[in-house]
Amino acid sequence: MLKGFFLGLGSYFLFLGSVLRRPESWREFGKSLMREIELLGLSSIPLVVFISLFMGAVLTIQTAINLDDPFIPDLYIGVAVREGIVLEFSPTIVSLILAGKVGSNISSSLGAMRVTEQMDALQVMGINPAGYLVLPKIVACLLFFPVLIVFSIFMGLLGGYLAGDWLRMVNPDHFLMGYFDEFNPYFVVYALTKTVFFAFIISSISAWYGFHVKGGAVEVGKASTKAVVAMSFTIILFNYILTNVMLQ
Amino acid sequence: MIEVRGIKKSFGDQEVLKGIDMQLQRGQCNLIIGSSGSGKTVLLKSIVGLVKPDSGQVLLDGRDWTGMPERERKVLRQEMGMVFQASALFTSLTVEENVRFPLDFFSSLPLTEKNARIAFCLDRVRIPQSALRKNVAELSGGMQKRVAIARAIALNPKYLFCDEPNSGLDPETSVVIDQLIQELTREFGMTTVVNTHDMNSVLEIGDHVVLLRHGYKVWEGSGPEILKATNQEVVDYVFVSALFKRVRAALT
Ligand SMILES: Nc1ncnc2c1ncn2[C@@H]1O[C@H](COP(=O)(O)OP(=O)(O)OP(=O)(O)O)[C@@H](O)[C@H]1O
Numbered sequence A: 001m002l003k004g005f006f007l008g009l010g011s012y013f014l015f016l017g018s019v020l021r022r023p024e025s026w027r028e029f030g031k032s033l034m035r036e037i038e039l040l041g042l043s044s045i046p047l048v049v050f051i052s053l054f055m056g057a058v059l060t061i062q063t064a065i066n067l068d069d070p071f072i073p074d075l076y077i078g079v080a081v082r083e084g085i086v087l088e089f090s091p092t093i094v095s096l097i098l099a100g101k102v103g104s105n106i107s108s109s110l111g112a113m114r115v116t117e118q119m120d121a122l123q124v125m126g127i128n129p130a131g132y133l134v135l136p137k138i139v140a141c142l143l144f145f146p147v148l149i150v151f152s153i154f155m156g157l158l159g160g161y162l163a164g165d166w167l168r169m170v171n172p173d174h175f176l177m178g179y180f181d182e183f184n185p186y187f188v189v190y191a192l193t194k195t196v197f198f199a200f201i202i203s204s205i206s207a208w209y210g211f212h213v214k215g216g217a218v219e220v221g222k223a224s225t226k227a228v229v230a231m232s233f234t235i236i237l238f239n240y241i242l243t244n245v246m247l248q
Numbered sequence B: 001m002i003e004v005r006g007i008k009k010s011f012g013d014q015e016v017l018k019g020i021d022m023q024l025q026r027g028q029c030n031l032i033i034g035s036s037g038s039g040k041t042v043l044l045k046s047i048v049g050l051v052k053p054d055s056g057q058v059l060l061d062g063r064d065w066t067g068m069p070e071r072e073r074k075v076l077r078q079e080m081g082m083v084f085q086a087s088a089l090f091t092s093l094t095v096e097e098n099v100r101f102p103l104d105f106f107s108s109l110p111l112t113e114k115n116a117r118i119a120f121c122l123d124r125v126r127i128p129q130s131a132l133r134k135n136v137a138e139l140s141g142g143m144q145k146r147v148a149i150a151r152a153i154a155l156n157p158k159y160l161f162c163d164e165p166n167s168g169l170d171p172e173t174s175v176v177i178d179q180l181i182q183e184l185t186r187e188f189g190m191t192t193v194v195n196t197h198d199m200n201s202v203l204e205i206g207d208h209v210v211l212l213r214h215g216y217k218v219w220e221g222s223g224p225e226i227l228k229a230t231n232q233e234v235v236d237y238v239f240v241s242a243l244f245k246r247v248r249a250a251l252t
């Protein structure tokens, strides 16, 4: 079990070595990158909007109920909601959800290419399948996840504000002032740093699982499940490590 | 010409190829036959370099392919085309894009000549114009094979490799694909290597046939010769089916 883990880890780093190389053709790399940004990034926007709006709303409701005290002004509810969204909900929870959507897409599409010998076809032509197929996916995630997370932060804040206003749980003006009160830009740096780490974790781990599928369609499905479990563990672990390093 | 010298390959303690020697001539269809698990695919993959043989040498027109540094191998790869058992077309691309793919990567032709080359290859395998924009998943198995052949010949290769080009095809389509492979081999003077189970292919297009059994080459000769062979291995492989028992009876 432990031996298997370390062998896997070794193979993962070797895999990264073959992926992180100069592309054989920049033009083809550019084309693939555009395709991946569309496939992995743009297509995730509706999901991110939906989740973030409702997450923000729930956060406001819960915080308003917990801080339902005449001596605590609504401004502090706004501050608490903002910190919750910026520090944790958008970067971590949305990344976990993207691990499910984007990660399983990466591992199953690469796995399908593996078992149908499309990767062998590339190799026979003299194209390194790891570099050609995986690098654009990783770069697309590194570039586009931060955009998605910033987007998610705005949507979360919007959802929180709208819920507080509609349900009349807070005074909207005081609540909104909370969003701008003693705003610490370093928290955004922290959130985006986490996002970049998570983007790399998601794209590279799911690619590794998909790339090494052996067998047929059933194994492709299994690899994608394993990939989601491994990504979730790694994200939670790195969330703890990065928080320790950056916020202490 | 492809020269294979003493190729050996094991997976774990299973010795799949136990020293294969063969000479495959230019302008000919060289067929590798043998029962399932006899090592045909491993041999073909060892020749093209998808599997690294444990020992032995492959020479491509005298050039030491197995001993070459990776950079030179990459250049030589452009002289190879391969048709995979399940076609292995790029499913995210259309028919036309599949054939364009190797040209975009490796050829410096101007766009109009590239387009002409693509049209020529697709026409050569008789893919109708109406199919060009289709996604490859929408095509029948026989059509996919044709597109795979068009992609394999796009860069005008010297060596063509086909792993069971007839598997999953009906007898009529099989004959069409076989004839296509033979025609292209003659026309472009390619050294063609085909793995097959199909005895009809052996008789139709087998300029040179190699029979594998348990990792050894046990017989070689031309396609029609196989019917007269007295070698026990050939008899065991070929004359087990009712059809070929009758053929043998009729011949003797
Ligand atoms: N990557 C691999 N790892 C382990 N064993 C392998 C591998 N590839 C092939 N083998 C084994 O090598 C043997 C020969 O396989 P191969 O695929 O070459 O047979 P084949 O002659 O092509 O059969 P078929 O006609 O069914 O395609 C089989 O026993 C197979 O299990």
Ligand SMILES: [Mg+2]
Residues within 6 Å of the ligand: B040, B041, B042, B195
């Ligand atoms: Mg085979």
